[in-house]
Amino acid sequence: MTATFERPEDARWSDILWGAHAPVSAVLAGGIILHAININISATMLPSIVSEIGGQGLYAWNATLFTLAAILSAAVTGKILNRLGAKISFAVSGLVFALGSLITAAAPDMPIMLVGRSVQGTGGGMMFTLCYAMIVFAYPERLWSRAVALLSGTWGIAMLFGPAVGGVFAEYDIWRGGFASLIPVTAVYTLIAWRLLPAAGDALPPAAPIAIVQLLLLAGAVLAVSIGSLSASPLGAGSGVVVSVIFILILMHRENTARLRLFPKGAMLPGSTLFLSFAVMSLLIFCVNAEFFMPFYLQRLHGLSPLLAGYIAALVSIGWSSAEVYSAQFTGRVMHRVVLAGPFVMLAGTLVLAITTPMYGAAGPLLSTVLSLALILLGAGIGLSWPHLNTFALQFTDMSEKENAASALSTIQMFAVSFGTAVAGLVANMTGFNTINDPEATANSSVWLFATFAAMAVMAIFTSRLLVNVLKKTAP
Structure with missing residues (x-):
C-alpha cells in the first residue's frame, strides 16, 4: 500500500x-x-x-x-x-x-x-x-x-x-x-x-485476528462480580470478586506471553508507562459510573422529576467535555500537573456526593445546586486528565501497534464502565439499594457507593503519581 x-x-x-x-x-x-x-x-x-x-x-x-x-x-x-x-x-x-x-x-x-x-x-x-x-x-x-x-x-x-x-x-x-x-x-x-x-x-484491508481467550477472560471478570452482587451474603459477594481478580490476573499473564494480544505490548506489564496510563484511565472511568446511579437517587431520595434528574446526572458529561477542551492546551510540566490534579478534583466531587446524596427529602435549590456542582467536579476530574492519558497511551506504543493502541483505548473505556457498574451494583446491593420503599436503606447505599468511588479516586491519585514519576524518568 x-x-x-x-x-x-x-x-x-x-x-x-x-x-x-x-x-x-x-x-x-x-x-x-x-x-x-x-x-x-x-x-x-x-x-x-x-x-x-x-x-x-x-x-x-x-x-x-x-x-x-x-x-x-x-x-x-x-x-x-x-x-x-x-x-x-x-x-x-x-x-x-x-x-x-x-x-x-x-x-x-x-x-x-x-x-x-x-x-x-x-x-x-x-x-x-x-x-x-x-x-x-x-x-x-x-x-x-x-x-x-x-x-x-x-x-x-x-x-x-x-x-x-x-x-x-x-x-x-x-x-x-x-x-x-x-x-x-x-x-x-x-x-x-x-x-x-x-x-x-x-x-x-483484512481484519486483524481476534484475541478470543482474552475477551472471554475480560467478560468473565465482569460477570463474576455481577453474579456475586446477587448474593445476600458477604461470602457470596466476596467470592465473585475473588474469581474476577483471578480472571484479570490470568488475562494479564496471557497478554504478556501470548502472540495474539488484545492490548499493545507492555500494556499489561505492571509499572510500565502503558500499564499505568491504562490503570489511571480505568480508575477515573470507574468513578464516572456515578452518573448511571444518580437519576435513581435524585428521584427516590430527593423527589426530583425524571427529566430534571436526568439532566442533573448528565452534568457529569458536561463537566468532562468542558474540562477536556480546557485541558488539551497544556503540554510539558503543566500537563503533568493537570494529570495529577484530575483525581483530586474527582475525589472532591465523590466526597461531596457521599455527604449530600443521603440527605433525603424534597431537594431545595441549595441542595440541588450542591449536588449539581459535585457532579460537574466528578466529570471535570476525568476531563482534566483524559486527553493526556490518551496521548501517553499512543506515545508509548510501538509504531507497529498504533492501530491496536487506538482500539485498546476504546476497549479499556468500555471495560471500565462495565466492570465499574458491576462493582458499584455489588456495593449498592450489599448496603440496601435493592430494598424497596425504604429511604433510609437507599440513603445508606448511596453513602457506601460514593465512598467506593472516593476510594477509587484515591487509588487514581497514587497511580497518577507513579505514572508522572515514570514519565519524568523517561523524558529526554
Missing part, C-alpha cells in the same frame, strides 16, 4: 459537512447519535422501569450487560465489515439494535429486560465501531482528523438529548414508548445508510 502524504491544514469543515462526503458524514453521525441517545434514555427511565417490573437488585446489570455486549460485538465488527461490506454491516447492526429495542419495550420482567439490553448493546456496539472504522475508508487521509472530531462532537451533543427523551417518556409513565420509539428511527436510519453508503468490502 503506497503511503500518501496530505497536509492536514488543507482539510476544511466544508469538505466533511457539504459536497461529496456529506452523505457519509450524515450516516456516521446518525449512528453515533442513536447509540449515545439510547444510553441516556435508559439511565433516565430505569427508576420508572424497576418501579413497574421490579428487579431493583439487577439495576446495575442494565449498564453492565449492555456495555459488555458492546465490547464483544466491537471486537468482531472489523471482520463483519471486511466480509459483508458497509451496506450489509450497517443493516445487520441496525436490525440487531432494533430487535433489542423491541425486546426491552415489551419486557414483562427484569430478566427479559436484560436480554433486550444485551441485544441492544450488541447492535449499538457494532454500529458505534462501524462508524469509526468507516473513517479510513470513506474519507481521504487529510480529512481523518476532522471526521474523528465530527463523531466525537456528535457524541457529546447527543448525550445531552438522551435525558430529555427519556425524561419525557418517564414523566408520562410510558417508558416502554421510549424504547419503542427507537425502532422506527433505527429503521429509517438503516434505510438511509443502505442508500448512501458504498457497497464496499473488497477494498478494505
Whole structure:
C-alpha cells in the first residue's frame, strides 16, 4: 500500500459537512447519535422501569450487560465489515439494535429486560465501531482528523438529548414508548445508510485476528462480580470478586506471553508507562459510573422529576467535555500537573456526593445546586486528565501497534464502565439499594457507593503519581 502524504491544514469543515462526503458524514453521525441517545434514555427511565417490573437488585446489570455486549460485538465488527461490506454491516447492526429495542419495550420482567439490553448493546456496539472504522475508508487521509472530531462532537451533543427523551417518556409513565420509539428511527436510519453508503468490502484491508481467550477472560471478570452482587451474603459477594481478580490476573499473564494480544505490548506489564496510563484511565472511568446511579437517587431520595434528574446526572458529561477542551492546551510540566490534579478534583466531587446524596427529602435549590456542582467536579476530574492519558497511551506504543493502541483505548473505556457498574451494583446491593420503599436503606447505599468511588479516586491519585514519576524518568 503506497503511503500518501496530505497536509492536514488543507482539510476544511466544508469538505466533511457539504459536497461529496456529506452523505457519509450524515450516516456516521446518525449512528453515533442513536447509540449515545439510547444510553441516556435508559439511565433516565430505569427508576420508572424497576418501579413497574421490579428487579431493583439487577439495576446495575442494565449498564453492565449492555456495555459488555458492546465490547464483544466491537471486537468482531472489523471482520463483519471486511466480509459483508458497509451496506450489509450497517443493516445487520441496525436490525440487531432494533430487535433489542423491541425486546426491552415489551419486557414483562427484569430478566427479559436484560436480554433486550444485551441485544441492544450488541447492535449499538457494532454500529458505534462501524462508524469509526468507516473513517479510513470513506474519507481521504487529510480529512481523518476532522471526521474523528465530527463523531466525537456528535457524541457529546447527543448525550445531552438522551435525558430529555427519556425524561419525557418517564414523566408520562410510558417508558416502554421510549424504547419503542427507537425502532422506527433505527429503521429509517438503516434505510438511509443502505442508500448512501458504498457497497464496499473488497477494498478494505483484512481484519486483524481476534484475541478470543482474552475477551472471554475480560467478560468473565465482569460477570463474576455481577453474579456475586446477587448474593445476600458477604461470602457470596466476596467470592465473585475473588474469581474476577483471578480472571484479570490470568488475562494479564496471557497478554504478556501470548502472540495474539488484545492490548499493545507492555500494556499489561505492571509499572510500565502503558500499564499505568491504562490503570489511571480505568480508575477515573470507574468513578464516572456515578452518573448511571444518580437519576435513581435524585428521584427516590430527593423527589426530583425524571427529566430534571436526568439532566442533573448528565452534568457529569458536561463537566468532562468542558474540562477536556480546557485541558488539551497544556503540554510539558503543566500537563503533568493537570494529570495529577484530575483525581483530586474527582475525589472532591465523590466526597461531596457521599455527604449530600443521603440527605433525603424534597431537594431545595441549595441542595440541588450542591449536588449539581459535585457532579460537574466528578466529570471535570476525568476531563482534566483524559486527553493526556490518551496521548501517553499512543506515545508509548510501538509504531507497529498504533492501530491496536487506538482500539485498546476504546476497549479499556468500555471495560471500565462495565466492570465499574458491576462493582458499584455489588456495593449498592450489599448496603440496601435493592430494598424497596425504604429511604433510609437507599440513603445508606448511596453513602457506601460514593465512598467506593472516593476510594477509587484515591487509588487514581497514587497511580497518577507513579505514572508522572515514570514519565519524568523517561523524558529526554
